Amino acid sequence: MGTSRNYQTQGIILKQTKLGESDKIVTIYTPEFGKLKAVAKGACRPGSKLGGNVEPLTYSLMLLAKGRNLDIITQSQTMNGFLALKSDLWRMACGLYILELIDSFTVEGGENRPLFDLLLDILDQLSEPDSKETVLRYFELHLLHHLGYRPQLRRCVNCDSSLKPVVNFFSPSKGGLLCPHCSSEENHSYDQIEPISLTPPLPVSVGALKVLRLWQSCDYATARRVKVRPELAREVEQVLQQYISCILQRELKSLTWLKELRKEIAAP
Numbered sequence: 521m522g523t524s525r526n527y528q529t530q531g532i533i534l535k536q537t538k539l540g541e542s543d544k545i546v547t548i549y550t551p552e553f554g555k556l557k558a559v560a561k562g563a564c565r566p567g568s569k570l571g572g573n574v575e576p577l578t579y580s581l582m583l584l585a586k587g588r589n590l591d592i593i594t595q596s597q598t599m600n601g602f603l604a605l606k607s608d609l610w611r612m613a614c615g616l617y618i619l620e621l622i623d624s625f626t627v628e629g630g631e632n633r634p635l636f637d638l639l640l641d642i643l644d645q646l647s648e649p650d651s652k653e654t655v656l657r658y659f660e661l662h663l664l665h666h667l668g669y670r671p672q673l674r675r676c677v678n679c680d681s682s683l684k685p686v687v688n689f690f691s692p693s694k695g696g697l698l699c700p701h702c703s704s705e706e707n708h709s710y711d712q713i714e715p716i717s718l719t720p721p722l723p724v725s726v727g728a729l730k731v732l733r734l735w736q737s738c739d740y741a742t743a744r745r746v747k748v749r750p751e752l753a754r755e756v757e758q759v760l761q762q763y764i765s766c767i768l769q770r771e772l773k774s775l776t777w778l779k780e781l782r783k784e785i786a787a788p
């Protein structure tokens with residue numbers, strides 16, 4: 521340490537890909553440098569000291585050396601391997617979905633300390649034995665906020681009127697709610713232009729809107745105490761996932777797996 525060619529960082533491992541016979545390229549989310557890619561030399565070799573410390577879903581402290589293209593991880597130490605989370609298939613699937621969200625929404629560089637803190641906090645919460653799916657919705661809402669996509673849930677995104685306690689409509693392409701009046705006009709315009717690239721507005725009940733607004737503005741300890749009926753939970757989930765896939769213009773692989781798994785768990 522101390523020379524300008526070496527630096528230390530903590531980070532959460534998002535993913536790894538093989539590089540040649542024995543090396544790995546590791547994608548890390550760090551508090552100081554945002555997303556970062558680095559090489560872990562020899563990480564694929566059996567008994568490699570680096571190997572386990574650079575597996576996805578690991579919080580590690582690393583020493584890196586500046587490389588010509590990618591920096592090189594020279595030392596690594598696990599600070600939290602989230603073993604409780606990894607020992608349960610459902611919670612591991614949730615964890616991988618969270619990592620894929622971070623990876624999909626960020627580019628390399630670009631420090632975002634609140635996002636790092638949120639990620640670390642959520643992985644800790646998910647490690648708790650009684651963690652529920654609320655943790656995913658809370659993460660989605662706050663991820664969107666920290667990346668500048670905070671959904672507008674108070675006023676109509678078209679006419680700016682404050683929303684009434686009736687069924688309103690969420691427009692994924694506009695990133696917020698439409699009042700019933702603007703929504704009917706919007707729906708009409710979908711018949712004429714770009715019917716494929718835009719997602720039509722989704723109805724949002726008064727109850728689902730209350731939950732979304734509360735989770736958007738409270739801390740996780742409060743969010744987890746809210747009892748949400750399954751129908752409302754599905755509605756909230758749909759709104760957030762349509763919005764996210766509209767921004768990313770694709771479905772996440774880990775989400776498909778998560779949904780499959782949920783069906784299997786629910787089946788007798």
Ligand SMILES: [Zn+2]
Nearest residue numbers: 676679699702
């Ligand atoms: Zn309106």
